[in-house]
Amino acid sequence: MTENSVNSPSIFVDGDACPVKDEIIRVAARHNLQVTMVSNQGLRASVGPNIKAILVGPEFDAADNWIAENCRPHDIVITADIQLAARCLKQGAQVIGHNGKPFTPDNIGRALASRELNQYLRESGEISGNNKTFSKKDRASFLQTLENVTQKILREMT
Numbered sequence: 001m002t003e004n005s006v007n008s009p010s011i012f013v014d015g016d017a018c019p020v021k022d023e024i025i026r027v028a029a030r031h032n033l034q035v036t037m038v039s040n041q042g043l044r045a046s047v048g049p050n051i052k053a054i055l056v057g058p059e060f061d062a063a064d065n066w067i068a069e070n071c072r073p074h075d076i077v078i079t080a081d082i083q084l085a086a087r088c089l090k091q092g093a094q095v096i097g098h099n100g101k102p103f104t105p106d107n108i109g110r111a112l113a114s115r116e117l118n119q120y121l122r123e124s125g126e127i128s129g130n131n132k133t134f135s136k137k138d139r140a141s142f143l144q145t146l147e148n149v150t151q152k153i154l155r156e157m158t
Contacts, residue, residue, distance in 0.1 A: 008033065009153050012067045014079035015039040019134050020098050023143045024078060025051060031150050038063045074153050076146070094149050098134070100141030102149065
């Protein structure tokens with residue numbers, strides 16, 4: 001497959017710091033979906049005719065803006081960026097974090113509020129900026145969630 005039809009879902013990846021690229025490629029190949037990895041830094045070459053890399057400019061949020069402007073209903077967006085997740089949900093896309101937790105209209109408000117609180121606490125020195133380590137459990141959870149979301153979308157579209 002070189003290009004999906006307008007009605008096929010695509011997977012958009014916020015690619016600069018994505019630890020689950022291999023899992024995304026595996027699920028996309030299984031379901032013959034287009035993957036677009038968007039980055040403002042160079043990405044390693046991904047193998048497969050259904051993998052496209054988009055290199056955007058170095059401007060702040062350039063990759064996020066590109067994804068938010070190009071995703072549509074039934075697409076899947078992979079990101080850890082809560083603000084990008086909110087924008088993509090408004091476009092009707094399904095959004096999954098790298099740890100396998102989906103962002104939904106029901107939980108995005110709480111996620112945005114938590115992000116703002118944590119940013120304030122880091123800036124005031126109350127907490128450090130260290131993130132927890134990405135685990136095998138996170139990777140497995142992501143893979144299962146992506147597979148489930150993909151199957152659900154494909155069922156809805158038939």
